[in-house]
Amino acid sequence: MRIPVKALGAATALLLSTPAFAGWEPAKPVEIVVAAGAGGASDQMARMMQAAIQKNNLMKQPMVVSLKGGASGAEALMYMKSSEGDPNKVLIAYSLIYMLPLSAKIPFNWRELTPVSVVALDQFVLWDNSAGPKTVKEFVVAAKAASSPFKMGGTGSKREDHVLTVFLEQKTGAKFSYLPYKSGGEAATQLVGNHTEANVNNPSENLEVWRAGQVRPLCVFDKERISYTGKVTDTQSWADIPTCKEEGVDVQYRMLRAMFLPGKVTAEQQAFYADLFHKVTQTAEYKDYMEKQALKPIFLTGKDMVQFLEEDDALNKSLMTEAGFVAK
Amino acid sequence: MEAFGLLLHGFAVLLTWKTLVLMMVGLVLGIFVGVLPGLGGPNGVAILLPLTFTMDPTSAIVMLSCIYWGALFGGAITSILFNIPGEAWSVATTFDGYPMAQQGRAAEALTAAFTSSFIGSLVAVLLITFLAPMISSFALKFGPPEFFAVYLLTFCSFVGLGREAKHKTVISMSLGLLLAGIGMDTVSGNLRMTFGSPELLRGINFLVAVIGLFGISEILLTMEERLALRGHAAGISLRVVLGVWKDLPKYWVTLLRSSFIGCWLGITPGGAIAASFMGYNLAKRFAKEPGSFGKGRIEGVFAPETAAHASGTSALLPMLALGIPGSGTAAILLGGLMVWGLNPGPLLFVEHKDFVWGLIASMYLGNVVGLVLVLTTVPIFASILRVPFAAVAPMIVVSCAIGAYAIQNAMFDIWLMLGFGVVGYVFKKIGIPLAPFTLALVLGNRAEDAFRLSMIGSGGTLKVFWSNGLVGSITTLAIVLLFWPVIDGLLGRIGRKAAGQNGDATKS
Numbered sequence: 001m002r003i004p005v006k007a008l009g010a011a012t013a014l015l016l017s018t019p020a021f022a023g024w025e026p027a028k029p030v031e032i033v034v035a036a037g038a039g040g041a042s043d044q045m046a047r048m049m050q051a052a053i054q055k056n057n058l059m060k061q062p063m064v065v066s067l068k069g070g071a072s073g074a075e076a077l078m079y080m081k082s083s084e085g086d087p088n089k090v091l092i093a094y095s096l097i098y099m100l101p102l103s104a105k106i107p108f109n110w111r112e113l114t115p116v117s118v119v120a121l122d123q124f125v126l127w128d129n130s131a132g133p134k135t136v137k138e139f140v141v142a143a144k145a146a147s148s149p150f151k152m153g154g155t156g157s158k159r160e161d162h163v164l165t166v167f168l169e170q171k172t173g174a175k176f177s178y179l180p181y182k183s184g185g186e187a188a189t190q191l192v193g194n195h196t197e198a199n200v201n202n203p204s205e206n207l208e209v210w211r212a213g214q215v216r217p218l219c220v221f222d223k224e225r226i227s228y229t230g231k232v233t234d235t236q237s238w239a240d241i242p243t244c245k246e247e248g249v250d251v252q253y254r255m256l257r258a259m260f261l262p263g264k265v266t267a268e269q270q271a272f273y274a275d276l277f278h279k280v281t282q283t284a285e286y287k288d289y290m291e292k293q294a295l296k297p298i299f300l301t302g303k304d305m306v307q308f309l310e311e312d313d314a315l316n317k318s319l320m321t322e323a324g325f326v327a328k
Numbered sequence: 329m330e331a332f333g334l335l336l337h338g339f340a341v342l343l344t345w346k347t348l349v350l351m352m353v354g355l356v357l358g359i360f361v362g363v364l365p366g367l368g369g370p371n372g373v374a375i376l377l378p379l380t381f382t383m384d385p386t387s388a389i390v391m392l393s394c395i396y397w398g399a400l401f402g403g404a405i406t407s408i409l410f411n412i413p414g415e416a417w418s419v420a421t422t423f424d425g426y427p428m429a430q431q432g433r434a435a436e437a438l439t440a441a442f443t444s445s446f447i448g449s450l451v452a453v454l455l456i457t458f459l460a461p462m463i464s465s466f467a468l469k470f471g472p473p474e475f476f477a478v479y480l481l482t483f484c485s486f487v488g489l490g491r492e493a494k495h496k497t498v499i500s501m502s503l504g505l506l507l508a509g510i511g512m513d514t515v516s517g518n519l520r521m522t523f524g525s526p527e528l529l530r531g532i533n534f535l536v537a538v539i540g541l542f543g544i545s546e547i548l549l550t551m552e553e554r555l556a557l558r559g560h561a562a563g564i565s566l567r568v569v570l571g572v573w574k575d576l577p578k579y580w581v582t583l584l585r586s587s588f589i590g591c592w593l594g595i596t597p598g599g600a601i602a603a604s605f606m607g608y609n610l611a612k613r614f615a616k617e618p619g620s621f622g623k624g625r626i627e628g629v630f631a632p633e634t635a636a637h638a639s640g641t642s643a644l645l646p647m648l649a650l651g652i653p654g655s656g657t658a659a660i661l662l663g664g665l666m667v668w669g670l671n672p673g674p675l676l677f678v679e680h681k682d683f684v685w686g687l688i689a690s691m692y693l694g695n696v697v698g699l700v701l702v703l704t705t706v707p708i709f710a711s712i713l714r715v716p717f718a719a720v721a722p723m724i725v726v727s728c729a730i731g732a733y734a735i736q737n738a739m740f741d742i743w744l745m746l747g748f749g750v751v752g753y754v755f756k757k758i759g760i761p762l763a764p765f766t767l768a769l770v771l772g773n774r775a776e777d778a779f780r781l782s783m784i785g786s787g788g789t790l791k792v793f794w795s796n797g798l799v800g801s802i803t804t805l806a807i808v809l810l811f812w813p814v815i816d817g818l819l820g821r822i823g824r825k826a827a828g829q830n831g832d833a834t835k836s
Contacts (some may be wrong), residue, residue: 035754066737071512071519072528078526103517106529151785155516179472179781180515195471212678327518 024232024268026061026088033091035076037069037183041204045257045289046092049277052285058276068178072156074100083262087269090116091260095160098116098316102326103158110313115305116273120283121296123253124164124221125241127206128198129191129214136218136247139198144173146197152176153187153196158325160255161187164200164221166323167251191215202255203238203294221253226294227264238294252317254296256312258305274301335457338685342693347390350383351690354391355698356397359705361584362405372493386683395645397449397694400640401702404441404633409434416730418636422609424628431624435565439703440629444583446699449635451587453592453691455532456645460677460688472781477549477802479775481809486764488812496760507532508776515780527740534769536732536741537746537748541762543728544749547721549756569703570769572626579630582611586631595646607635619779641691648676648684 036042043324046065053059057288068076073096080091097110126136133139143150152168154161157180165178169296179196181187191199191206192214199206200221209215211233219242220226226238244251259268259277280286281299300308320326342348348688383391403418408425421441428437470478489496510521511531522528576583586607594601611631612621621628647661668678677684732745755762794800808815 068530070736072514072517074512075530078529082526104512104519106519127763148787157513157515159517162517177784177787180517181781182514182777189468190471193468193471284349325517 010236014228024087024266024272026059029061029166030059030063030173031066031089033065033076033089034065035069035073035091035093035096037067040069040185041181041202041293042092042257043067044204044293045120048285048289049092049280050172052283053276053310055285056283058279058283065100072096072100072104072159074104074106074108074193077106080113080262081108085264086262087265089262090273092129093186093256093258093260094122095255095316097260097287098313099159099163099260099320099325102317102320110260110309111265113116114263114265114270115309116259116261116270117277117299118256118258118298118300118305118308120257120290121298122202122204122257123226123294123296124160124200124246124255125203125206126168126198126200126218126221127191127210127215129194130216130217131194132175132197132216133218134216134243136249138240139218139239140172140174142248143172143176149175150197151195153179153181153183153190153199154315155182156180158320158323160253161200163319163323163325164251164253167253167319168200168249171249171251182210188215204292208234219247219249221251223252226296228291228294230291247287256308257295257311258309333596334681334685338687338689339680339693341386341682341686342390347387347690350387350391351394351694351697352701355398355694356584356705357573358395358400359402359405359698359702360393360398360404362399363647369615376521379411385680386686389661389665389683389687390694393687393690394694394698396640396661397698397756398701400449400637401445401698404445405438405651405702406697408437408441408629411468415519418604418632420604420632420636421629423608423632424623424625427624428629433624435568436454436572436626437629441633442699442702443572443576444586444630444633445637446695447583448587448590448634448639449641449691449695450664452591452638452641453688453695455591455642456688456691458647460684460829470791473795473799474780474802476775476778476782477793477799477806479771479778481802481806482767482771483775484806486767486811488809493759494813497764500755500762501764501768503770503778507537507633508769508772515555522647527738530736531773532744533741533764534747537769538766539728540745540748541766543724544746547724548749548753550717553720554640562800575626579627580629581614583634585610585614586634587638590635590640591642593635594639594642599819603639604632604636606637608632623627644687644691648687669791695703 002218032046034042034046043065050063050065053063068079076091077097077100080089081218083089088095091113093110097108099107101108109155109293126139128139135140152165156162161205162178162180168174169176176198179187179190181190184201187196187199187201188206188209192209198218203226206215206217206281210217213233217236221244223245225243230239231237259273261273278299281297287297290323317326404425407418407421408429417442425437428434453526482503486501487494508531510528512529513520519529536795561678584678586603589606589610590603593606596813608628611627615621615627644661670676670683728745729742732741752762755765782792786795792799
């Protein structure tokens with residue numbers, strides 16, 4: 001009889017908007033730590049979660065967004081590391097948790113934090129100016145023929161955008177000058193102003209300038225096309241963008257968006273947040289956000305998440321090593 | 329008249345009770361921080377910034393910009409009554425304002441200051457209203473070389489046009505550039521000068537530095553000098569106000585010239601401080617009897633105040649359209665915008681029309697309301713300075729500490745602020761100007777990034793800074809300004825030779 005009762009309990013917990021059992025609950029406002037600047041993809045996601053939690057009354061305590069984007073996000077990582085045992089801080093992490101320790105020798109290891117859940121996967125798209133080449137093939141031909149290398153804009157140095165640029169060079173044989181800007185927004189504006197020939201921004205970072213008809217998506221760095229078929233511009237949806245593989249350039253990269261607590265928190269506290277973020281992924285706000293920003297919905301927690309993180313870590317490490325970005 | 333329609337829309341956004349109340353609160357707070365020596369616009373805005381995080385962006389920026397207008401107005405009060413410039417840009421106002429107050433013409437001087445502030449801002453707002461849409465499409469022309477050229481122009485104009493000794497300006501600027509290098513270098517992705525300290529990872533926040541350099545060091549100096557704050561009675565009667573206004577048309581050349589200088593320096597990030605000095609110096613240069621300046625001439629109040637306000641206001645234009653702050657306070661507002669998820673840049677005018685035009689409309693309203701407010705509340709604010717310094721000083725120190733802490737919620741920043749307070753004190757003692765130091769701290773990192781991105785893009789040739797008309801003319805202008813004292817000297821010599829007599833005794 002025990003098992004069904006437990007299952008029933010879990011089911012009611014999921015159905016009701018407030019926890020039905022008396023578990024641990026935060027007693028003060030929860031800080032959601034963003035490892036990037038204001039207005040960036042992480043910040044937008046944090047604010048979506050804040051709104052989703054507040055509107056659906058998923059937690060009694062309010063949630064505050066805390067921007068720790070200093071030192072390309074290293075500030076947030078060190079902040080989480082030094083907050084051991086504090087269950088009122090949640091980090092919204094992305095691939096920097098693997099890359100920063102390698103490239104800048106930041107004394108940080110994600111295994112020192114408590115993994116809560118993976119909440120989304122972010123895509124990367126190759127974009128050029130709407131006055132530029134219309135397809136990947138034309139783009140590669142133009143890049144090879146150019147007298148000086150094409151300028152590729154991106155966010156930060158020796159990070160995901162830079163890695164993608166290196167692999168794009170390897171697969172196409174074209175040469176690019178990589179220009180590391182401070183944010184995806186800046187990379188977008190510079191592409192619109194024709195100061196760079198291309199960028200590899202996340203969908204959310206280029207969304208507005210795409211809608212304004214100033215940039216063109218060439219291909220998405222994934223195995224399959226983005227699933228959303230609703231029109232974003234007058235003529236195109238996210239699903240209309242071909243994969244880079246279809247276009248003959250086999251480069252793939254997806255980036256996790258995951259929640260972490262500081263190290264040394266209790267299993268109860270970890271369970272509370274896993275449950276909370278699971279509920280968040282069920283809200284209309286989350287679903288709407290996923291579609292608008294062309295993110296891939298996913299929810300992993302517990303062992304599944306750790307396994308995912310280990311595999312993802314190994315993959316990122318090999319990419320970083322191959323690109324020559326690991327500091328000696 | 330697209331701009332006019334959008335402006336009306338802006339007024340519509342603005343005219344809610346909530347926004348109007350916030351505007352009044354902002355103005356009063358602004359005048360308050362402007363009056364307190366050592367606080368001032370950038371500090372006031374910095375301290376109050378976190379309070380606005382929960383507001384919607386339009387209300388927040390309206391309140392903050394009203395603090396800014398209020399501080400601009402308030403800064404003149406202490407300059408004239410007590411010879412203490414509440415703001416760096418009010419320094420030039422003391423030259424003639426304080427003598428006027430001593431001659432018992434305080435009310436006249438204050439009216440002149442407020443009125444010219446109003447005129448300066450109004451000219452700048454008109455400029456913003458009708459040029460903003462043009463500037464935002466112009467903004468897309470800015471790539472790394474253009475940005476670097478603008479930063480270079482700012483640095484060079486500080487060296488070339490500043491009143492301080494050139495070598496001291498360069499020393500101060502170099503120290504600022506050095507400190508700006510601390511933290512993560514985004515171009516190489518490596519850490520610099522952090523010495524393994526996690527606190528230094530994020531670099532030195534320039535606001536923390538500014539609060540220490542200006543606020544704390546001013547307190548230290550005042551303590552040392554045992555400055556007694558003796559106030560003058562400063563009631564304003566309607567008769568005095570009308571008297572000054574009646575004479576206003578006589579000074580239209582000065583007002584126009586100062587407005588022009590202010591707008592120009594505000595848009596090319598030179599800052600209100602430079603503008604107020606330039607306005608004063610030029611008014612003196614073109615006056616019929618330059619000798620009477622500095623002895624209580626009303627024109628000596630009109631000129632710097634008009635220029636300071638025109639530039640303080642127009643400094644918001646490059647901040648909104650390009651993401652480059654024209655002044656320290658604009659830089660803080662820029663940070664605020666990003667916190668509210670608004671990315672300043674060319675698309676801001678397209679994507680956030682409500683916000684941009686709401687802000688511009690608030691400039692009109694804020695100015696009119698501000699003028700009325702300062703004219704009626706001067707006696708009250710002046711009485712703050714009758715409170716013994718021993719009581720005011722701890723309050724200022726506490727508000728500085730809160731301000732420094734609140735920026736990044738870091739205790740380390742309070743120590744840093746105190747350290748900068750001592751640095752500021754020493755700098756003032758040995759006559760090293762603080763403005764170039766702060767400027768370098770704000771723009772150093774961006775100038776470096778822009779330079780290195782230009783170099784990556786061009787394959788390492790400096791020719792990129794002359795690769796098109798826009799970047800070429802800005803770079804050339806920067807170099808001309810850097811060597812301006814030399815060029816000016818040469819021109820002066822040629823002029824004297826031609827005239828056969830000396831005509832240049834006006835340089836201050």
